[in-house]
Amino acid sequence: MLVKTVAMKMGVRIEKAEAVDQSIVLHGFAGTMPCETIITSAEAIQIFRMCFKWSILKILFKSLFSKKNKPDVK
16 A cells, blocks of 8 residues: 655555554554554544445456466465
8 A cells, every 4th residue: 555645655565454443453564664544433434435436346356267367365
């Protein structure tokens, strides 16, 4: 994942996701720094609604059935 801001671009790698107290917690690295992102259930629903578009779903389905560029599963 790439995060772009006015000041910089930073690669973000999510390595673990878990449910903690009605929130989704994503653990990973932002550049070389460990990071944690906390998403509430309301925010997760909002993200789902924003991503429920044909153009985004098409990319997701395409990546599910593509043989190349599969993410490395540990």
